[in-house]
Amino acid sequence: MSTRTPVVELSDLVFSWPRQRAACLDLAEFSLTPGEDVFLHGESGSGKSTLLALLAGVLLPQQGVVRLLGQNYDDISSARRDRLRVDHIGFIFQQFNLLPYLTVLDNVLLPCRFSARRRTQSKDAHATAERLLTHLDLDRSLWARPATALSVGQQQRVAAARALIGRPELLIADEPTSALDAARQVGFLNLLRSECAASGAALLFVSHDQRLAAHFSRVVSLPQINRAGGIGEAA
Amino acid sequence: MSALLRLALASAWNRRLALSLTLVSIMLAALLLLGVARVRQDVRDSFSASVSATDLVVGPRGSGLSLMLYTVFHIGDATQNMDWRSAQWLAAHPAVAWALPVSLGDSHRGFPVLATQSAYFQRFHYGDDQALQFAQGHAFGDVFELVLGSDVARAQNYKLGDKVVLTHGSGANIGAEHADKPFTVTGVLQATGTPVDRTLFISLAGMEAIHLDWQAGAPMPGVSIPAQYVKKFDLTPKTVTAVMLGLKSRAQVFAMQREIAAYKDEALMGVMPGVALDQLWEVAQLGERALMFVSLAVAVVGLAGLVATLLAGLDARRRELAVLRSVGASPRRILLLLLLEALTVTLLGTLAGWAALCAGLWLGGPWLQANYGIMTKAFTASGSEWLLVGGMLLAGLVAGLIPAWRAYRLSLADGLTPRL
Numbered sequence: 335m336s337t338r339t340p341v342v343e344l345s346d347l348v349f350s351w352p353r354q355r356a357a358c359l360d361l362a363e364f365s366l367t368p369g370e371d372v373f374l375h376g377e378s379g380s381g382k383s384t385l386l387a388l389l390a391g392v393l394l395p396q397q398g399v400v401r402l403l404g405q406n407y408d409d410i411s412s413a414r415r416d417r418l419r420v421d422h423i424g425f426i427f428q429q430f431n432l433l434p435y436l437t438v439l440d441n442v443l444l445p446c447r448f449s450a451r452r453r454t455q456s457k458d459a460h461a462t463a464e465r466l467l468t469h470l471d472l473d474r475s476l477w478a479r480p481a482t483a484l485s486v487g488q489q490q491r492v493a494a495a496r497a498l499i500g501r502p503e504l505l506i507a508d509e510p511t512s513a514l515d516a517a518r519q520v521g522f523l524n525l526l527r528s529e530c531a532a533s534g535a536a537l538l539f540v541s542h543d544q545r546l547a548a549h550f551s552r553v554v555s556l557p558q559i560n561r562a563g564g565i566g567e568a569a
Numbered sequence: 570m571s572a573l574l575r576l577a578l579a580s581a582w583n584r585r586l587a588l589s590l591t592l593v594s595i596m597l598a599a600l601l602l603l604g605v606a607r608v609r610q611d612v613r614d615s616f617s618a619s620v621s622a623t624d625l626v627v628g629p630r631g632s633g634l635s636l637m638l639y640t641v642f643h644i645g646d647a648t649q650n651m652d653w654r655s656a657q658w659l660a661a662h663p664a665v666a667w668a669l670p671v672s673l674g675d676s677h678r679g680f681p682v683l684a685t686q687s688a689y690f691q692r693f694h695y696g697d698d699q700a701l702q703f704a705q706g707h708a709f710g711d712v713f714e715l716v717l718g719s720d721v722a723r724a725q726n727y728k729l730g731d732k733v734v735l736t737h738g739s740g741a742n743i744g745a746e747h748a749d750k751p752f753t754v755t756g757v758l759q760a761t762g763t764p765v766d767r768t769l770f771i772s773l774a775g776m777e778a779i780h781l782d783w784q785a786g787a788p789m790p791g792v793s794i795p796a797q798y799v800k801k802f803d804l805t806p807k808t809v810t811a812v813m814l815g816l817k818s819r820a821q822v823f824a825m826q827r828e829i830a831a832y833k834d835e836a837l838m839g840v841m842p843g844v845a846l847d848q849l850w851e852v853a854q855l856g857e858r859a860l861m862f863v864s865l866a867v868a869v870v871g872l873a874g875l876v877a878t879l880l881a882g883l884d885a886r887r888r889e890l891a892v893l894r895s896v897g898a899s900p901r902r903i904l905l906l907l908l909l910e911a912l913t914v915t916l917l918g919t920l921a922g923w924a925a926l927c928a929g930l931w932l933g934g935p936w937l938q939a940n941y942g943i944m945t946k947a948f949t950a951s952g953s954e955w956l957l958v959g960g961m962l963l964a965g966l967v968a969g970l971i972p973a974w975r976a977y978r979l980s981l982a983d984g985l986t987p988r989l
Contacts, residue, residue: 416899420896427986433579435579447572
């Protein structure tokens with residue numbers, strides 16, 4: 335991976351939701367270089383989730399270009415976008431990341447089931463999953479248990495292991511710490527950063543909580559770069 | 570695909586209570602649908618198998634249907650008999666190969682008694698032109714000898730040599746017993762799956778003999794003729810209920826029918842068994858169609874339940890679908906996932922229904938035959954049954970499209986963040 339090619343980049347992007355006249359997002363430029371860790375800040379309703387959906391290729395902008403590893407989303411089919419996404423991006427959401435009917439280990443292995451690339455990259459997927467879970471301080475006794483048997487903090491660490499397996503180039507974390515208490519937030523954050531550093535993944539950490547910004551090498555405020563003035567999505 | 574299958578199974582297992590209830594309702598629907606189809610087929614088969622090789626049934630002019638009902642099915646009572654001389658005329662007719670006069674009216678513990686000639690056991694054919702076979706013994710010869718259908722022998726536990734007392738009349742018009750003139754069992758027929766199994770056979774002379782001292786349906790007061798003296802009397806019948814005819818050539822059926830209708834000495838008619846059976850079947854079909862309609866409606870209800878369960882489950886599963894999207898499942902795969910689920914539940918439910926039907930007929934078949942004379946086959950699947958199974962699966966697939974399409978729309982709209 336050349337350091338010159340951004341992991342993800344967008345330029346001159348305008349996006350508005352259907353049946354809304356005003357644009358939701360209007361961004362001149364935003365990008366992440368490989369291995370970079372960025373804190374994206376914005377209040378709820380500022381269009382953060384919309385931006386993430388655009389970066390992930392789930393939504394397409396009305397104007398402008400979004401590229402993942404140099405590939406313009408607009409040039410490829412939705413099926414290709416789905417494949418590209420799972421091949422190169424790991425996700426951690428606010429909560430309820432896990433499928434309740436799978437064990438902890440099977441949840442971690444999910445991306446390898448859908449992506450040949452992630453499967454190949456992780457070599458022995460099982461061993462890799464076990465190594466990640468151990469790294470993230472999840473005891474072996476929990477691995478075979480259903481995901482719902484875990485505490486919220488534990489679930490978030492399982493989600494992190496799942497996002498990291500198969501070494502995706504980008505890790506998108508959407509408010510991953512907001513369900514955790516303050517003491518655990520920093521612990522989880524550090525864990526996430528060190529794991530991303532270890533696997534060489536760029537980290538886009540999205541939160542409304544500005545206190546966390548200090549832990550990142552770059553901080554971007556969405557309201558400041560959004561020329562549309564941040565008319566958020568419906569939710 | 571196998572990853573999707575495993576996920577589908579794990580996900581379905583997670584919702585096993587709701588899904589298994591749906592499965593049970595589909596199973597019951599399939600059971601009913603296939604059961605009606607199966608029993609209909611079996612009833613139709615036993616129905617049309619009840620008589621064969623008989624070209625015409627001749628009786629007093631009236632309803633052809635009721636003539637068939639009492640001569641072939643031994644149900645109901647003949648209101649009118651035909652003269653013995655007419656029977657003799659038919660037997661001697663040059664176009665006639667054989668004629669079997671039959672007389673009905675008496676019964677034994679609810680089973681009808683048919684008086685005929687011993688040639689009946691060679692001439693009367695059923696099913697696919699099959700002749701009657703004796704399981705034990707032989708045809709009646711003497712006046713007070715009797716042959717039993719297999720059900721009668723089994724139900725009453727009769728053996729060769731047993732004495733059997735007949736009862737005057739049958740059904741609602743049951744009268745006194747012919748207790749002074751018991752009959753001896755000389756033969757038991759093999760099971761045929763036709764009304765023959767439920768019938769007792771005696772000679773026409775025997776029928777005449779037990780009624781020697783009777784008049785107008787009751788014993789004559791003060792007159793009693795002991796069994797040992799009956800042979801001193803003329804035991805030729807005065808009347809019979811009907812005559813079954815086999816013609817030398819089937820081509821003569823219509824000519825013979827016309828000739829019978831034009832017979833001067835008595836008002837007669839000749840009925841073709843096939844035609845009358847079809848008429849009878851048409852009557853039965855009304856009920857059968859209603860039954861089929863009801864079972865189709867039940868199938869629709871079962872599938873509607875499936876759709877409702879899957880749709881209701883979708884709202885709770887939006888988070889699951891979003892997670893699946895985030896790990897690389899395309900909306901199309903999610904559509905497939907839901908479709909797979911609907912199809913699997915339908916498939917399992919239908920197969921379970923079919924298995925339950927086979928098991929039920931295997932266990933209940935003997936009872937059905939004993940009580941209703943319906944011969945059922947437990948372990949078969951006719952072409953029309955496969956068609957129903959296929960139709961059920963197709964309907965399940967189409968029904969599954971509703972929740973699958975909604976899941977597809979939801980996962981497109983929600984992307985990675987379900988709006989709850």
